[in-house]
Amino acid sequence: xxxxxxxxxxxxxxxxxxxxxxxxxxxxxxxxxxxxxxxxxxxxxxxxxxxxxxxxxxxxxxxxxxxxxxxxxxxxxxxxxxxxxxxxxxxxxxxxxxxxxxxxxxxxxxxxxxxxxxxxxxxxxxxxxxxxxxxxxxxxxxxxxxxxxxxxxxxxxxxxxxxxxxxxxxxxxxxxxxxxxxxxxxxxxxxxxxxxxxxxxxxxxxxxxxxxxxxxxxxxxxxxxxxxxxxxxxxxxxxxxxxxxxxxxxxxxxxxxxxxxxxxxxxxxxxxxxxxxxxxxxxxxxxxxxxxxxxxxxxxxxxxxxxxxxxxxxxxxxxxxx
Numbered sequence: 001x002x003x004x005x006x007x008x009x010x011x012x013x014x015x016x017x018x019x020x021x022x023x024x025x026x027x028x029x030x031x032x033x034x035x036x037x038x039x040x041x042x043x044x045x046x047x048x049x050x051x052x053x054x055x056x057x058x059x060x061x062x063x064x065x066x067x068x069x070x071x072x073x074x075x076x077x078x079x080x081x082x083x084x085x086x087x088x089x090x091x092x093x094x095x096x097x098x099x100x101x102x103x104x105x106x107x108x109x110x111x112x113x114x115x116x117x118x119x120x121x122x123x124x125x126x127x128x129x130x131x132x133x134x135x136x137x138x139x140x141x142x143x144x145x146x147x148x149x150x151x152x153x154x155x156x157x158x159x160x161x162x163x164x165x166x167x168x169x170x171x172x173x174x175x176x177x178x179x180x181x182x183x184x185x186x187x188x189x190x191x192x193x194x195x196x197x198x199x200x201x202x203x204x205x206x207x208x209x210x211x212x213x214x215x216x217x218x219x220x221x222x223x224x225x226x227x228x229x230x231x232x233x234x235x236x237x238x239x240x241x242x243x244x245x246x247x248x249x250x251x252x253x254x255x256x257x258x259x260x261x262x263x264x265x266x267x268x269x270x271x272x273x274x275x276x277x278x279x280x281x282x283x284x285x286x287x288x289x290x291x292x293x294x295x296x297x298x299x300x301x302x303x304x305x306x307x308x309x310x311x312x313x314x315x316x317x318x319x320x321x322x
Contacts, residue, residue, distance in 0.1 A: 001032035004137035004171075006039040006079065009056035010046055013063050014197035016182040016190030019238055024141060026068050034074045035135050035302055036064070041079045041086070042128070045121045061291055063201060066281035077298035079131065084306035088130040089123075091313055092156050095163065096126055100155065104148055113193075129153035133168045134306035141174040164316035167309070182238065183231045185214045198235075200274055201281055207274075208267040211235075212260070221258040232262045239269045 005025045013022070028034040038060045040053060047053045057078060069076055079085065101107070104125055111117045120127075125148075132140055132153050140150055150173035157168040181189055184196025191197070198210050214232050219225055227233040227249040237245050248265060251257045284291055314320045 001138045002035070002136060003028045003032045003139045003141065004035045004037075004132055004135055005141055006037040006042070006131060007060060008039045008043045008046075009053065009060045010043050011056060011192045012059065012197075012199045013201070014190060014192070014199050015235065015238070016184070016197065018067070018200050019182050020143070022064065022067055026064075028141065029070055029073045032139070035137065035298075035305075036069065036074055036076050037079045037082075037131065037298075037302070038077070039079050039131070042124065045118060045124065046115065058291075061295060062281050062284050065284050065291065065294065066201070066277050071294040071298065075135075075298040075301040077295055077302050081295065081299035082134070082302045082306050084303060084310045085127070085130045085134050088134050088306070088310055088313060089127050091317060092126050092129055092133075092160065093123065095159050096123075096156060100152060101125060104152065106145070106149065125149045125152040126156070129156050132171050133157055134309050135302055136169045136305065136309060137171050138169060139174050140171050144175055147173055147175060160313070160316075164313075167312045167316050181234075183234050185210060185231075187215050187231050198270070201278055204267075204271045204275065204278075207270055208264075211267045211270065212263050214263060214266075216259040219259075222255055224255045225252040225257070225259075227252040230259075230262070232259060232266055236262070236266045236269060239266075239273050244269070 005021075005028065007017075007021055007025075025034075025036060028036070038057050040057050043053060043056070047056065061076075061078075064076065065071070101122055106124065107117075107122055110121060115121060128149050129152060132150075133156075140153075142150060150171065154170055157170050161168055161170075184190035184194055185198065186194065186196045188194050188196060198207060202210075211232075214235070216230060216232060217225075230252070233248065233252065236248060240248070248262065252262070311320070
């Protein structure tokens with residue numbers, strides 16, 4: 001089974017990214033032939049600073065390798081290193097009904113939040129379809145908010161196959177159901193958009209400072225507290241062992257513990273989890289040749305598949321003469 005997933009390099013990765021996307025994606029290494037890419041073409045719809053885009057792209061590469069991505073088992077690459085994707089995007093665009101894109105809720109949601117209504121943002125699902133179809137992916141793990149884009153991909157693949165002949169596999173969506181919503185320091189869903197994140201590779205000091213700002217209720221030290229409604233405990237559960245969770249939950253319910261103590265426990269657990277990964281990331285950052293070799297080899301593998309797919313699509317559409 002061939003699996004594809006991507007992530008946009010739009011800023012520093014945080015705890016929400018780690019549990020919502022990174023860990024599930026890294027688990028794909030054990031489930032099939034995985035293609036994981038850094039979606040820097042897609043990021044151009046929101047990142048206009050070229051230096052920031054380059055830095056963010058490199059940061060994502062370091063983060064994934066530090067967190068356990070195995071380049072021996074995974075084709076890991078920058079989207080922009082597979083130019084066949086953009087030509088395939090055009091071929092698919094010629095068959096894409098305007099109404100199909102106009103119904104996509106992601107475009108409407110983003111423009112409603114003030115993003116520029118560019119053609120790139122509007123046609124984002126077509127580029128996403130090209131990403132998926134170029135490597136003939138069988139399965140695409142996505143959050144529920146991206147399910148519609150997989151449906152667009154399927155529609156375009158079927159439409160192309162019906163018009164020109166069987167070129168594309170019809171992929172299936174695998175909906176990632178988060179085991180828990182990762183709350184930000186303000187209690188909302190953790191998101192760069194809300195400026196409420198805890199960066200996974202910031203320093204231990206920075207992480208602790210951010211954790212100490214997590215919003216809680218106003219109960220006094222002596223009062224009994226409910227771990228099930230506490231943002232601090234919700235984050236602690238993601239990182240602690242079941243035994244550690246039970247011990248801290250008991251202290252909540254017994255009273256006599258302030259939220260400051262719970263936050264310190266979270267900071268210690270956070271650092272214990274990420275300190276080894278932080279060290280690995282620092283070593284990778286000092287071995288740029290290795291990281292670049294990983295990305296180039298991943299792109300070579302992806303391009304081999306994409307070139308074959310594009311050649312078949314060009315032939316089918318009448319753009320090849322041999």
